[in-house]
């Protein structure tokens with residue numbers, strides 16, 4: 001059953017401020033929380049000060065991310081006290097992966113918190129708020145048997161348009177891989193795939209309301225095996241083929257993938273679907289087989305290279321990004337050298353690198369052979385320098401070429417419109433706002449930091465009557481996982 005719309009037309013909407021940390025799935029979940037609470041008479045506000053409800057949608061992937069919650073809760077205590085002094089009650093909820101991992105501990109450490117809700121139960125937020133009103137506190141960090149997606153109301157037309165022409169859709173959640181450093185299998189739970197028909201409905205609704213680009217998200221998205229209309233389990237490649245048929249969808253992406261789950265149907269999708277962007281986030285974490293084994297990655301550096309080759313064989317213009325961890329327990333100089341060698345061999349368009357952070361409850365947190373802080377710092381700096389040089393070379397290579405850009409929003413300067421290339425590089429042109437929501441060729445003239453600057457390469461695109469897309473910035477962070 002969906003929560004009823006309990007808003008009295010005579011009462012002003014209550015205000016909700018929501019802050020998300022971490023990956024794209026948290027951004028997506030936050031939107032779904034907004035949609036759920038809209039039915040309860042809540043409207044979003046950009047500031048904490050006038051909020052009746054503040055939700056922190058948290059991330060537990062590394063220690064630094066998790067600690068941010070407690071410092072933010074310290075600030076919220078002051079805001080809550082201030083609201084109380086002016087006779088207003090402010091409720092504070094902690095959602096997301098810290099809520100899942102730390103549960104009641106949060107309430108013990110931070111009495112300011114009224115509601116704690118894990119990532120699989122946020123569809124119960126209305127009931128939890130009611131319980132907090134009646135009992136003072138409410139916690140739910142179970143993995144409920146029902147599927148939260150069956151309970152979440154779809155976003156309204158206005159909300160979709162306000163969120164812009166690029167949208168995320170969760171197709172899969174959780175992970176069964178159990179890499180020894182990673183909290184995801186504990187915080188997001190076991191791997192679950194949504195049925196094809198529900199995803200098709202969601203994407204069609206988004207497309208009807210102006211969305212042109214869909215990023216399918218999941219912690220291990222290419223392990224997708226949702227039930228198809230034929231009653232069989234469909235792979236991610238099969239799903240992508242179906243979604244490419246939906247009118248209005250001009251670009252498809254997916255994140256985050258595990259190298260072991262790249263099957264032939266995914267490779268075929270890259271070969272056959274022009275809408276599927278030739279930019280793949282494929283985390284490898286390390287280039288050393290010894291460390292990959294200790295991480296329980298289930299693949300070697302050689303396996304990873306062969307997977308990259310399978311993509312390259314069907315799309316010469318494909319580019320890759322990745323995640324790396326430096327300073328995993330037992331990582332020696334020669335292991336790190338193997339990581340640098342792998343990066344050099346592949347040549348990434350972008351990559352994220354992190355210092356290893358021991359997470360409570362994971363097997364790696366028990367490993368004794370830790371790497372010194374100085375070695376970690378030095379390795380991270382060297383890896384980032386190599387990745388930066390590859391990224392700059394990749395961006396520079398665009399200068400003088402003509403590339404397709406999906407235009408998304410006005411730029412900072414008057415008359416400027418910003419879009420993204422197939423590789424998510426921001427591209428700026430001077431043009432009329434009508435081009436938003438369209439893919440148009442752009443001649444790239446120069447590079448400013450990470451942004452490409454150029455001119456529309458179509459005559460008359462400025463004058464033509466083009467359908468306007470909604471205007472909003474798109475996030476480019478990736479989904480934590482795989």
Ligand code: 5AD
Pocket residue numbers: 061062181182183283285323324325354355356357358359479480481482
């Ligand atoms: N320490 C450091 N980085 C981590 N990641 C996941 N767990 C940890 C950890 N304990 C990184 C991995 C993953 C990305 C989302 O975060 O590189 O791919």
Ligand code: SF4
Pocket residue numbers: 175176177178179182183184185219220258480481482
């Ligand atoms: Fe799963 Fe990725 Fe975490 Fe490994 S790193 S356990 S594949 S989410």
